[in-house]
Amino acid sequence: MKVIAHRGSSQLAPENTLPAISRAIRDGADAVEIDVQLTKDHECIVFHDEWLNRTTNGKGFICDTPYGHIRTLDAGSWFSKRFRETRVPSLDQVLSLVSRHPVELHIELKNNLIVYKGLEEKVIDLVQQYQMEDQVVISSFRRESLEKCLALAPNIRRGYLCWSTTRPLFAHYEWRHLQLYSVHPHVSLMDTSLMRLQRLGYRIFPYPVDRKRFLRQCITLGVDGLFTNSPKKVKQMIKNHNAS
Numbered sequence: 169m170k171v172i173a174h175r176g177s178s179q180l181a182p183e184n185t186l187p188a189i190s191r192a193i194r195d196g197a198d199a200v201e202i203d204v205q206l207t208k209d210h211e212c213i214v215f216h217d218e219w220l221n222r223t224t225n226g227k228g229f230i231c232d233t234p235y236g237h238i239r240t241l242d243a244g245s246w247f248s249k250r251f252r253e254t255r256v257p258s259l260d261q262v263l264s265l266v267s268r269h270p271v272e273l274h275i276e277l278k279n280n281l282i283v284y285k286g287l288e289e290k291v292i293d294l295v296q297q298y299q300m301e302d303q304v305v306i307s308s309f310r311r312e313s314l315e316k317c318l319a320l321a322p323n324i325r326r327g328y329l330c331w332s333t334t335r336p337l338f339a340h341y342e343w344r345h346l347q348l349y350s351v352h353p354h355v356s357l358m359d360t361s362l363m364r365l366q367r368l369g370y371r372i373f374p375y376p377v378d379r380k381r382f383l384r385q386c387i388t389l390g391v392d393g394l395f396t397n398s399p400k401k402v403k404q405m406i407k408n409h410n411a412s
Contacts, residue, residue: 235258
């Protein structure tokens with residue numbers, strides 16, 4: 169079962185930062201998941217929320233703020249004084265780091281609330297510059313975005329994120345053209361009926377799985393992998409379960 173570090177090892181370091189990603193690699197995660205958005209001046213940065221307020225000392229929306237300002241913000245003190253002055257990384261910086269390690273990188277396009285024009289092109293161009301096409305999975309809640317990724321780079325795997333329902337996926341003929349690699353359902357959607365999607369060829373990666381009861385459910389159902397904020401702990405839990 170593949171263990172994917174959700175925003176890095178985000179229970180041990182500030183989410184979506186280089187320390188969190190580095191920690192996930194040290195923790196033995198099989199893959200790292202990050203979120204990407206575009207700044208006002210179209211720099212691709214790694215950040216989850218559409219606004220700066222929660223995880224930095226800045227304010228306002230990402231799309232209204234130039235990268236030159238964002239890169240000066242403190243993105244670590246909210247988590248712990250130990251991470252004071254940690255910066256918001258660019259996708260370029262993250263690709264440079266991950267490319268040196270044998271781990272997958274799941275890149276979520278954060279365009280479900282704000283549709284960033286050119287986000288898909290920017291991400292794919294950077295992935296291709298680092299020759300990481302085989303190391304990356306691009307995911308989105310937006311079907312149109314996945315269609316664009318397929319047209320731009322059919323050799324880069326694509327994953328569909330599901331928050332409230334997976335019902336449309338069962339009408340397989342409507343989705344077959346997307347040539348999806350994986351489906352990423354919220355863990356609350358997990359049940360035996362969802363696992364029928366495996367027979368249609370999709371890998372199933374639920375998120376976020378941190379509690380023991382959810383992990384046991386995922387193991388019982390036979391998911392292909394899972395997103396977790398605590399990859400080291402979850403890998404040990406899986407090891408203990410397999411040994412029992």
